[in-house]
Amino acid sequence: MMMNLEQLFWAKSVAVVGASTNPSKLGHVILKNIINGGYEGRVYPVNRAGGTLLDLPVYKNLNSIPGDLDLCVMVVPANFAPELIVEGAKKGAKGAVVISGGFREAGNEALEQALVDTARANGVRLIGPNCQGFNFLPNRLCVSWPLITARGAMAIISQSGTVAAALAGWCQDEHIGCSGIVSLGNQADLCETDFIEFFLGDASTQVICLYIEGVKNGRRFIQVCKGAIKPIVVLKSGRTPGGERAAITHTRSLMGKDAVFTGVCRQTGIVRVDTIESLYDLAKSVITIKPPSGNRLMIISSSGGAGIMAVDRAEMLGLEIPELPEELKQELRNGEFPRNMIINNPLDLTGDALAEHYARVAKIIDRYYVADSLLLIFGDPIPGAADALVGLKDKLGGSFCVSYLGGGEIEKEEVNSLLSRGISVYRTPERAVQALARSAPQYR
Amino acid sequence: MMMNLEQLFWAKSVAVVGASTNPSKLGHVILKNIINGGYEGRVYPVNRAGGTLLDLPVYKNLNSIPGDLDLCVMVVPANFAPELIVEGAKKGAKGAVVISGGFREAGNEALEQALVDTARANGVRLIGPNCQGFNFLPNRLCVSWPLITARGAMAIISQSGTVAAALAGWCQDEHIGCSGIVSLGNQADLCETDFIEFFLGDASTQVICLYIEGVKNGRRFIQVCKGAIKPIVVLKSGRTPGGERAAITHTRSLMGKDAVFTGVCRQTGIVRVDTIESLYDLAKSVITIKPPSGNRLMIISSSGGAGIMAVDRAEMLGLEIPELPEELKQELRNGEFPRNMIINNPLDLTGDALAEHYARVAKIIDRYYVADSLLLIFGDPIPGAADALVGLKDKLGGSFCVSYLGGGEIEKEEVNSLLSRGISVYRTPERAVQALARSAPQYR
Numbered sequence: 041m042m043m044n045l046e047q048l049f050w051a052k053s054v055a056v057v058g059a060s061t062n063p064s065k066l067g068h069v070i071l072k073n074i075i076n077g078g079y080e081g082r083v084y085p086v087n088r089a090g091g092t093l094l095d096l097p098v099y100k101n102l103n104s105i106p107g108d109l110d111l112c113v114m115v116v117p118a119n120f121a122p123e124l125i126v127e128g129a130k131k132g133a134k135g136a137v138v139i140s141g142g143f144r145e146a147g148n149e150a151l152e153q154a155l156v157d158t159a160r161a162n163g164v165r166l167i168g169p170n171c172q173g174f175n176f177l178p179n180r181l182c183v184s185w186p187l188i189t190a191r192g193a194m195a196i197i198s199q200s201g202t203v204a205a206a207l208a209g210w211c212q213d214e215h216i217g218c219s220g221i222v223s224l225g226n227q228a229d230l231c232e233t234d235f236i237e238f239f240l241g242d243a244s245t246q247v248i249c250l251y252i253e254g255v256k257n258g259r260r261f262i263q264v265c266k267g268a269i270k271p272i273v274v275l276k277s278g279r280t281p282g283g284e285r286a287a288i289t290h291t292r293s294l295m296g297k298d299a300v301f302t303g304v305c306r307q308t309g310i311v312r313v314d315t316i317e318s319l320y321d322l323a324k325s326v327i328t329i330k331p332p333s334g335n336r337l338m339i340i341s342s343s344g345g346a347g348i349m350a351v352d353r354a355e356m357l358g359l360e361i362p363e364l365p366e367e368l369k370q371e372l373r374n375g376e377f378p379r380n381m382i383i384n385n386p387l388d389l390t391g392d393a394l395a396e397h398y399a400r401v402a403k404i405i406d407r408y409y410v411a412d413s414l415l416l417i418f419g420d421p422i423p424g425a426a427d428a429l430v431g432l433k434d435k436l437g438g439s440f441c442v443s444y445l446g447g448g449e450i451e452k453e454e455v456n457s458l459l460s461r462g463i464s465v466y467r468t469p470e471r472a473v474q475a476l477a478r479s480a481p482q483y484r
Numbered sequence: 485m486m487m488n489l490e491q492l493f494w495a496k497s498v499a500v501v502g503a504s505t506n507p508s509k510l511g512h513v514i515l516k517n518i519i520n521g522g523y524e525g526r527v528y529p530v531n532r533a534g535g536t537l538l539d540l541p542v543y544k545n546l547n548s549i550p551g552d553l554d555l556c557v558m559v560v561p562a563n564f565a566p567e568l569i570v571e572g573a574k575k576g577a578k579g580a581v582v583i584s585g586g587f588r589e590a591g592n593e594a595l596e597q598a599l600v601d602t603a604r605a606n607g608v609r610l611i612g613p614n615c616q617g618f619n620f621l622p623n624r625l626c627v628s629w630p631l632i633t634a635r636g637a638m639a640i641i642s643q644s645g646t647v648a649a650a651l652a653g654w655c656q657d658e659h660i661g662c663s664g665i666v667s668l669g670n671q672a673d674l675c676e677t678d679f680i681e682f683f684l685g686d687a688s689t690q691v692i693c694l695y696i697e698g699v700k701n702g703r704r705f706i707q708v709c710k711g712a713i714k715p716i717v718v719l720k721s722g723r724t725p726g727g728e729r730a731a732i733t734h735t736r737s738l739m740g741k742d743a744v745f746t747g748v749c750r751q752t753g754i755v756r757v758d759t760i761e762s763l764y765d766l767a768k769s770v771i772t773i774k775p776p777s778g779n780r781l782m783i784i785s786s787s788g789g790a791g792i793m794a795v796d797r798a799e800m801l802g803l804e805i806p807e808l809p810e811e812l813k814q815e816l817r818n819g820e821f822p823r824n825m826i827i828n829n830p831l832d833l834t835g836d837a838l839a840e841h842y843a844r845v846a847k848i849i850d851r852y853y854v855a856d857s858l859l860l861i862f863g864d865p866i867p868g869a870a871d872a873l874v875g876l877k878d879k880l881g882g883s884f885c886v887s888y889l890g891g892g893e894i895e896k897e898e899v900n901s902l903l904s905r906g907i908s909v910y911r912t913p914e915r916a917v918q919a920l921a922r923s924a925p926q927y928r
Contacts, residue, residue, distance in 0.1 A: 141834070146824050172835075186865070186892040200789020201835070202863030205890035206912075253792060277792040280799035286792045286830055315914045316793065316889075345644020348697060348721040348730045349760065355724035380590050386730055390585070391616075391645070419646030421630070445760075446649035448630040468650075470759045 045230075045238040048135035048165060049176040049220070051110035052081040054183065055102055055133075057124055058115035058140075059085030059093055066139060067115040068093075069185050070173060077175070077182035077189060084109070102127040109133045112164075113173065113183050118142030118151055121169065122158040129162035137183050138169035144226050145170050156228045171225025172201030175208070177218055178244050184221065192217020193246035193327045195239035197232055199224045203251040203275075203316060210320050215460045216327060219245040224252075231256035233264050240268055247326035249319060250274040250310075253287035258304065265308035271326045272310040275319040276301055311478065318474070321466065325475035328464035329413075330438035335480045336362045337473070338411035338436075339386035340401050342393035343419025346445065347386030350415055350469040357477035359413075361385050368408045375400065385411075391420055395428035406435040413476050414440035417469055421450035426457035439479070441465065443472040489674075489682040492579035492609060493620040493664070495554035496525040498627065499546055499577075501568055502559035502584075503529030503537055510583060511559040512537075513629050514617060521619070521626035521633055528553070546571040553577045556608075557617070557627050562586030562595055565613065566602040573606035581627050582613035588670050589614050600672045615669025616645030619652070621662055622688050628665065636661020637690035637771045639683035641676055643668045647695040647719075647760060654764050659904045660771060663689040668696075675700035677708050684712055691770035693763060694718040694754075697731035702748065709752035715770045716754040719763040720745055755922065762918070765910065769919035772908035773857075774882035779924050780806045781917070782855035782880075783830035784845050786837035787863025790889065791830030794859055794913040801921035803857075805829050812852045819844065829855075835864055839872035850879040857920050858884035861913055865894035870901035883923070885909065887916040 054074060060067035071085055075094055084105045085098045092098060099105050102112065102124065112128035114121055118140050125136055136159065143152035152169065159166050167174055173184035177191040188208045194216060198204035201223045211218050219242060222235045232252055239245040247270060254276075255261045265272055278287030279298045305312045313319045337359045341347035351361050364372075364385055372383045377400075378392035389397050398416050405411060414436045418425055425444065432440060441464035444455050458465045466472035498518060504511035515529055519538055528549045529542045536542060543549050546556065546568065556572035558565055562584050569580055580603065587596035596613065603610050611618055617628035621635040632652045638660060642648035645667045655662050663686060666679045676696055683689040691714060698720075699705045709716055722731030723742045749756045757763050781803045785791035795805050808816075808829055816827045821844075822836035833841050842860050849855060858880045862869055869888065876884060885908035888899050902909045910916035 141824055198789070200787055200863075202787035202790050202890035203793075205864075205892070209890065209892055209895070251789065253789065275793075277789065277796050279796045282799050282805040283792050283796035286788075286795045286828070289788075289826060289828055289832075315797075316912050317914075343644055343646035344730075344733075345642070345695065345697065345721065346646050348727050349647075349719075351730045352721050352723045352727035353759075355726050361726040380585055382733060384730070384733055388733075419644075420649075446646035446653065448649070448653055451653070468760050470761075 045165070045234065048111060049181070049238065050179050051135060051181065053084070053109050054079070054081060054111045054113060054181070055084040055086050055105060055109055055128070056113045056115065057086040057102065059087045059098060061093055070113060070115060070139065070183060073182040073185055073187040076187055078180040079182070080180065102131055105131060110135065112136045113139065115139045118148065118169070122154050125155065125158045125164050126162055129164050134164060136164050137167045137171070137173050139171060139173055141170040143169045143228070152226060152228050159229055166229035167222065168225035169228060172204060172223035174223065175218070175221040177220060184223065188212050188218055188221065190215065190217035191219070191244070193219055193244060194249055194323050195219045195242065195245040195247070196221045196249045197224065197235045197239070198222070198251040199232070199253050200251055206316060207249060207320055214324070216324050227256055233257060233261045236272065237264050240270055246270060247323045248272045249323040251319065252276050253278045262304055262308055265310050268310070273319055273322045274305065274310050274312050275316060276312065321471055321475050322478050325441070325464060325479055328462060329441050329475060329479050331479045332413035332439035332476070333437060333481070334412035336360045336411045337413050337415060337476060338362070338405055339415045339417065340389065340398055341386050341417035341419055342389045342391060342422060343417060343446065344388045346417045346419045346443070346469045347388055350417060350473050351386060353470045353473040354477065357474065359473070359477050359480060362410050364410060365408065368404070368410065371404055372401065375404070377401070393420065393422055395422050395424035399428045399432055402432050402435050402440070411436065412439060413480065415469070415472055415476060416440065416442045418442065418444040418454070419446050421447035423450055423454065425454045426461055426463065429458065429463055430461055441472050441475055443467070443469045489609070489678065492555060493625070493682065494623050495579060495625065497528070497553050498523070498525060498555045498557060498625070499528040499530050499549060499553055499572070500557045500559065501530040501546065503531045503542060505537055514557060514559060514583065514627060517626040517629055517631040521631055522624040523626070524624065546575055549575060554579065556580045557583065559583045562592065562613070566598050569599065569602045569608050570606055573608050578608060580608050581611045581615070581617050583615060583617055585614040587613045587672070596670060596672050603673055610673035611666065612669035613672060616648060616667035618667065619662070619665040621664060628667065632656050632662055632665065634659060634661035635663070635688070637663055637688060638693055638767050639663045639686065639689040639691070640665045640693045641668065641679045641683070642666070642695040643676070643697050644695055650760060651693060651764055658768070660768055671700055677701060677705045680716065681708050684714055690714060691767045692716045693767040695763065696720050697722045706748055706752055709754050712754070717763055717766045718749065718754050718756050719760060720756065765915055765919050766922050769885070769908060769923055772906060773885050773919060773923050775923045776857035776883035776920070777881060777925070778856035780804045780855045781857050781859060781920060782806070782849055783859045783861065784833065784842055785830050785861035785863055786833045786835060786866060787861060787890065788832050790861045790863045790887070790913045791832055794861060794917050795830060797914045797917040798921065801918065803917070803921050803924060806854050808854060809852065812848070812854065815848055816845065819848070821845070837864065837866055839866050839868035843872045843876055846876050846879050846884070855880065856883060857924065859913070859916055859920060860884065860886045862886065862888040862898070863890050865891035867894055867898065869898045870905055870907065873902065873907055874905055885916050885919055887911070887913045
């Protein structure tokens with residue numbers, strides 16, 4: 041009864057049962073997002089009231105939809121869901137997304153079981169119930185909210201709709217984009233491992249970002265993750281006794297003790313992080329920083345202080361800060377650089393730094409093979425950073441990133457411009473170093 | 485020869501020597517910031533070229549300024565600075581800010597010594613040289629950049645102009661505001677401890693935020709900090725061997741081994757943090773969260789997942805997550821709240837949460853004395869948060885803060901609105917918990 045999830049994510053037609061004229065209702069928001077997301081398949085709003093909605097004819101029931109149906113989205117009271125599965129299956133639907141809550145999480149185990157049984161009996165695979173839906177950018181199919189349209193390489197799978205929405209929002213704001221976003225909900229049928237498997241096979245996904253409170257089937261999870269050909273970054277909450285209790289209340293699924301999960305991470309090679317910001321930073325670094333071939337980090341800064349902060353963090357995380365050889369120093373001394381530049385690692389361009397100085401220093405350093413990765417710290421409102429750095433993409437094997445801070449409005453513009461050109465930017469030197477350190481060989 | 489720094493910060497007249505017509509030069513930017521910052525004292529641009537600049541008459545030298553002078557700002561080649569100190573002193577200046585670099589940090593120890601000797605001989609106290617100046621908001625005197633005009637209670641003292649500018653920028657963006665910002669530079673005369681002393685006595689300052697790489701006079705630093713009546717939060721870099729070496733290169737002042745400084749923090753009660761974001765978060769929490777009277781944290785969330793993340797972090801940091809007594813649970817059950825609300829700690833209002841639910845739950849909880857602090861997590865785009873929460877300021881002794889995430893554009897609006905009303909907001913539940921934990925009794 042394994043179904044290829046392709047059919048679900050690449051659905052060519054979608055019905056939204058419970059489509060609503062009230063703009064504050066989910067049955068409205070999701071329909072609108074499917075339309076505004078640019079979905080090119082057929083969209084059928086379903087509501088007993090009929091009429092039209094967002095310029096589409098509303099069907100009174102699934103049965104009255106003309107032609108076949110791939111996917112059935114439900115935003116209806118929980119107890120209607122099982123019979124809708126049957127109706128959808130009759131129209132050919134092989135997938136359903138049950139947004140509605142009111143199942144196991146509300147104590148209604150029997151209703152959830154009935155939903156699963158009905159789905160199984162009718163050959164329908166389920167996302168949810170009690171979930172925020174999914175958004176699959178390659179098919180421009182946003183059966184979810186918020187509407188995220190920026191396409192990228194990060195797949196987000198989350199047991200929390202909020203965490204998914206937060207990560208996706210940051211991806212959108214930072215021009216990183218997503219390949220897909222799945223809100224797991226109760227995982228009555230399809231679970232985190234099914235989606236991991238799907239995104240491992242999805243051509244546009246480069247990294248999988250996972251927020252979970254437990255794992256549904258430990259053995260299968262290990263099996264799939266162990267063979268993963270793409271990095272998987274995971275934030276698992278419920279680590280402390282109180283957190284574990286709260287996790288049980290929240291999703292009523294748990295793999296067991298947190299320590300067990302730590303073992304699973306070691307065994308499978310998936311990377312565990314501690315905070316939602318680290319989860320995002322690390323997944324972003326997979327997409328935007330080429331993995332360095334060694335642990336030696338070169339730092340170029342316009343701010344002495346920020347440079348030192350970076351060294352501290354780098355050494356704490358096991359990176360090396362190589363000394364510069366004399367010939368390299370001499371070449372830098374001979375170049376046209378700020379008068380008071382401190383030629384060292386970190387190299388301090390001082391407050392007289394121009395964007396092109398960074399690029400020129402980086403190119404010289406690249407020729408000496410003294411470092412495996414590069415951190416560029418803009419510690420002043422230096423314009424033109426994005427233009428100057430585009431040419432660096434092949435230097436040091438592309439293993440570089442930027443921290444831009446202390447630059448007021450110019451900072452905001454430049455960061456936006458750098459990110460929109462695919463350059464990896466972090467808010468602070470510490471976070472930038474962390475991103476580089478986690479992609480260095482010591483962590484692989 | 486101790487001078488009351490009041491005269492410097494509250495200067496009634498300022499000369500900018502090296503005022504420039506070129507908008508990209510510091511001699512222009514600083515003059516413009518003094519004017520645009522709303523400074524109400526007299527401002528004298530000085531430049532040999534004369535003429536007018538930004539609608540002000542330009543004086544050819546300090547001597548030709550009419551009347552007395554309190555403060556002399558220098559943006560000139562380093563070797564001119566000593567004689568300008570003498571000229572300024574003749575006009576009555578008791579303070580000077582030497583923005584210019586080219587002193588000790590560039591290997592010119594003798595010139596720096598001459599500068600200090602001249603200043604001492606003429607009764608002038610110095611900020612810098614090689615610094616980004618200062619901004620004292622109560623006197624609306626921004627002898628620095630960027631121009632920060634939002635007045636608040638955070639004083640920033642920094643050995644790095646970039647770190648100062650970054651912190652100040654975040655204060656401005658988040659409506660936290662600053663009381664003062666000082667870029668220490670080489671500290672040829674006035675050092676970090678002098679400014680700590682000043683801000684401890686400044687009525688508008690509630691917390692002092694310090695970035696340093698070393699301390700100039702350890703004994704005095706300990707003495708002043710030990711008697712501090714306001715919280716001092718410090719980020720000291722140069723922690724690892726490489727960081728220490730870089731710090732020596734950067735400012736050539738060091739107290740000694742990092743471990744010694746850890747001892748100093750313990751002895752004086754100043755709070756040491758690890759990252760620039762923690763430095764900001766913690767100083768912000770001093771201003772925006774009233775210290776809780778105990779370690780018990782109540783969490784109200786619309787997101788189960790975010791609630792669990794908060795519990796994890798709280799327990800890791802030593803906070804307690806109390807169980808709710810049965811009467812309280814009953815009262816909550818009887819109230820008009822979302823149907824599937826999970827009455828527990830964390831209390832999960834679910835995706836049906838409205839802003840007023842948070843306020844009503846908080847008010848009920850306040851009556852039962854079950855918690856000492858409160859974290860409100862908005863895990864959905866919930867409008868009206870700021871309006872609903874204003875009335876909570878006296879609940880749980882004001883010991884509460886907000887994390888708002890996963891809310892797209894509504895999140896951005898609400899966070900801005902919450903912050904502008906003085907409510908403490910953090911980007912993630914983890915950072916919010918950290919802010920509450922650090923203000924709890926266990927850390928005092």
